[in-house]
Amino acid sequence: MVFLPAxxxxxxxxxxxxxxxxxxxxxxxxxxxxxxxxxxxxxxxRRDMAAYYSYSDFLLMKLMDIFPLPELxxxxxxxEVPRPVTVRTNTLKTRRRDLAQALINRGVNLDPLGKWSxxxxxxxxxxxxxxxxxxxxxxxxxxxxxxSLLPVMALAPQENERILDMCCAPGGKTSYIAQLMKNTGxxxxxxxxxxxxxxxxxxxxxxxxxxxxxxxxxxxxxPKVLGGFDRVLLDAPCSGTGVISKDPxxxxxxxxxxxxxxxxxxxxxxxxxxxSVNAASETGGYIVYCTCSIMVEENEWVVDxxxxxxxxxxxxxxxxxxxxxxxxxxxxxxxxxxxxTRRFYPHTHNMDGFFIAKxxxxxxxxxxxxxxxxxxxxxxxxxxxxxxxxxxxxxxxxLEGSKADREQKQPQPALKKRHSLQxxxxxxxxxxxxxxxxxxxxxxxxxxxxxxxxx
Amino acid sequence: MRPLTxxxxxxxxxxxxxxxxxxxxxxVDRPDGTYCFRLHRDRVYYLSEKLLKVAASIPxxxxxxxxxxxxxxxxxxxxxxxxxxxxxxxxxAKYKVWVKPGSEQxxxxxxHVLKSxxxxxxxxxxxxxxxxxxxxADVPLGFGVAAKSTQECRKVDxxxxxxxxQADVGEYVRNEDTLT
Numbered sequence: 001m002v003f004l005p006a007x008x009x010x011x012x013x014x015x016x017x018x019x020x021x022x023x024x025x026x027x028x029x030x031x032x033x034x035x036x037x038x039x040x041x042x043x044x045x046r047r048d049m050a051a052y053y054s055y056s057d058f059l060l061m062k063l064m065d066i067f068p069l070p071e072l073x074x075x076x077x078x079x080e081v082p083r084p085v086t087v088r089t090n091t092l093k094t095r096r097r098d099l100a101q102a103l104i105n106r107g108v109n110l111d112p113l114g115k116w117s118x119x120x121x122x123x124x125x126x127x128x129x130x131x132x133x134x135x136x137x138x139x140x141x142x143x144x145x146x147x148s149l150l151p152v153m154a155l156a157p158q159e160n161e162r163i164l165d166m167c168c169a170p171g172g173k174t175s176y177i178a179q180l181m182k183n184t185g186x187x188x189x190x191x192x193x194x195x196x197x198x199x200x201x202x203x204x205x206x207x208x209x210x211x212x213x214x215x216x217x218x219x220x221x222x223p224k225v226l227g228g229f230d231r232v233l234l235d236a237p238c239s240g241t242g243v244i245s246k247d248p249x250x251x252x253x254x255x256x257x258x259x260x261x262x263x264x265x266x267x268x269x270x271x272x273x274x275x276s277v278n279a280a281s282e283t284g285g286y287i288v289y290c291t292c293s294i295m296v297e298e299n300e301w302v303v304d305x306x307x308x309x310x311x312x313x314x315x316x317x318x319x320x321x322x323x324x325x326x327x328x329x330x331x332x333x334x335x336x337x338x339x340x341t342r343r344f345y346p347h348t349h350n351m352d353g354f355f356i357a358k359x360x361x362x363x364x365x366x367x368x369x370x371x372x373x374x375x376x377x378x379x380x381x382x383x384x385x386x387x388x389x390x391x392x393x394x395x396x397x398x399l400e401g402s403k404a405d406r407e408q409k410q411p412q413p414a415l416k417k418r419h420s421l422q423x424x425x426x427x428x429x430x431x432x433x434x435x436x437x438x439x440x441x442x443x444x445x446x447x448x449x450x451x452x453x454x455x
Numbered sequence: 456m457r458p459l460t461x462x463x464x465x466x467x468x469x470x471x472x473x474x475x476x477x478x479x480x481x482x483v484d485r486p487d488g489t490y491c492f493r494l495h496r497d498r499v500y501y502l503s504e505k506l507l508k509v510a511a512s513i514p515x516x517x518x519x520x521x522x523x524x525x526x527x528x529x530x531x532x533x534x535x536x537x538x539x540x541x542x543x544x545x546x547x548a549k550y551k552v553w554v555k556p557g558s559e560q561x562x563x564x565x566x567h568v569l570k571s572x573x574x575x576x577x578x579x580x581x582x583x584x585x586x587x588x589x590x591x592a593d594v595p596l597g598f599g600v601a602a603k604s605t606q607e608c609r610k611v612d613x614x615x616x617x618x619x620x621q622a623d624v625g626e627y628v629r630n631e632d633t634l635t
């Protein structure tokens with residue numbers, strides 16, 4: 001074990017040391033240096049990896065929890081290389097074969113995406129800008145990551161259904177839904193960011209989608225604005241830890257609070273999404289939840305929360321690849337049906353990190369919470385609180401607020417901190433169900449996607 | 456969002472009529488349900504009645520777009536077709552112009568079509584007739600106004616303008632922000 005020198009670290013040396021320490025950790029009993037604990041090795045390894053791949057210590061710790069060590073290295077390496085550029089054929093206007101031929105004639109080198117997609121094409125290299133060919137402008141295809149085809153395939157929209165896309169910008173998934181429905185039925189494309197709706201409107205018109213209404217509401221108001229949908233796609237705003245190759249800033253600018261803030265918003269959104277679905281729908285009654293994050297807090301945890309709060313159950317996503325979601329993670333135990341959710345990783349599937357869960361809603365009734373502290377949460381989010389109830393709630397908020405402050409001031413070891421935060425979360429939510437927790441972080445990754453689509 | 460007034464309807468139909476003539480009838484009476492025009496924030500949208508019901512339940516402030524945008528009314532109450540209407544103009548267009556592959560790009564950058572780039576033109580197109588512009592592969596690229604009649608087109612020199620540019624699909628990239 002060598003301590004880091006004060007001068008700028010030599011990356012080559014660090015890389016060697018990472019490799020060495022990895023080997024030791026694989027076969028710890030035999031290869032370890034006498035008198036060194038595994039903790040010491042791990043701490044050094046983490047520090048080295050943080051320096052070599054320039055991640056924040058916090059994020060790296062999270063990643064170490066998710067991946068076993070050899071896989072972690074693969075993941076970190078995969079984040080250094082960009083994912084292949086993929087496009088989706090707009091079958092409303094053309095066929096994949098015709099499109100491929102037209103693009104090949106323009107000097108584009110491409111291939112079908114994979115057996116699982118009938119519309120995707122991978123672009124290897126191109127002599128023309130792929131986001132500005134006449135075919136693109138005429139709406140024959142959409143620039144879209146492979147992983148963002150999956151949630152729509154999981155949603156499996158049917159013709160003549162009513163569909164809600166809660167966080168739609170920049171409209172790639174929305175237009176894919178329209179294309180699967182052959183422009184029948186109706187789609188409500190919603191996003192809370194008005195700026196990013198420009199690209200949605202542009203894309204929908206370019207791709208010839210005529211069955212969509214675009215709105216700019218807060219997703220959490222949803223059953224109130226309009227409900228009774230057959231299917232809902234919730235592509236929730238997230239920390240973007242699955243798309244680090246697109247947005248390397250995520251490596252360093254996320255901390256515990258950002259993740260939990262995202263998770264909080266996601267929980268609110270998922271309840272709105274579920275409430276907007278009509279369980280009695282003949283063809284539908286499905287909700288698909290997806291994020292481009294790989295954090296358990298933003299995925300399994302949120303899904304597990306939804307399972308507890310509403311009359312929904314998880315069903316198979318209909319995707320025959322991807323890794324199963326976690327049913328247990330560290331000290332947390334989730335519902336066993338979380339096995340049917342799917343995780344996608346850059347290093348195993350060569351697409352952005354992604355998480356997909358598909359729910360079936362079996363009853364429109366909203367179960368009443370069992371615990372004493374719960375009703376406040378429920379009532380507040382449903383806005384049916386009579387004034388009398390408000391009083392004690394406010395008091396509670398004050399109390400919890402001070403508690404929260406206290407807890408944030410004390411530096412604590414990460415594990416413990418998470419625990420305490422978790423405990424404190426619920427009342428916090430009851431106290432202020434709105435703006436404060438909102439999404440300064442939310443749109444990070446989508447901004448990125450806009451860049452991709454932005455030609 | 457509201458239905459168009461008499462005057463507005465006349466302005467819209469007059470403009471549409473320049474490109475698709477009496478085919479306008481086909482836009483209004485469709486076999487697959489009732490379709491209508493609606494005005495929202497000075498823009499004219501074309502959508503089915505079914506979709507209209509949904510759009511009606513969205514608060515006006517947060518409604519961004521519904522169905523297909525055909526164009527907008529200027530501050531002086533003139534109606535201007537936008538490129539987003541192309542999907543409905545192209546199938547019904549009466550007069551068409553095809554541009555050669557070489558000058559496709561020039562047109563998509565917002566330039567007029569020159570005689571040198573003219574691939575084909577519908578017979579007996581009159582001067583100042585609204586035309587839809589296609590690539591040689593029959594992909595609609597935009598629309599404009601014939602600067603010369605078909606007869607004159609045969610005689611003019613190669614650098615003369617034959618179609619004035621009005622809208623092209625390049626606008627989806629060039630001014631995405633002002634489309635809606």
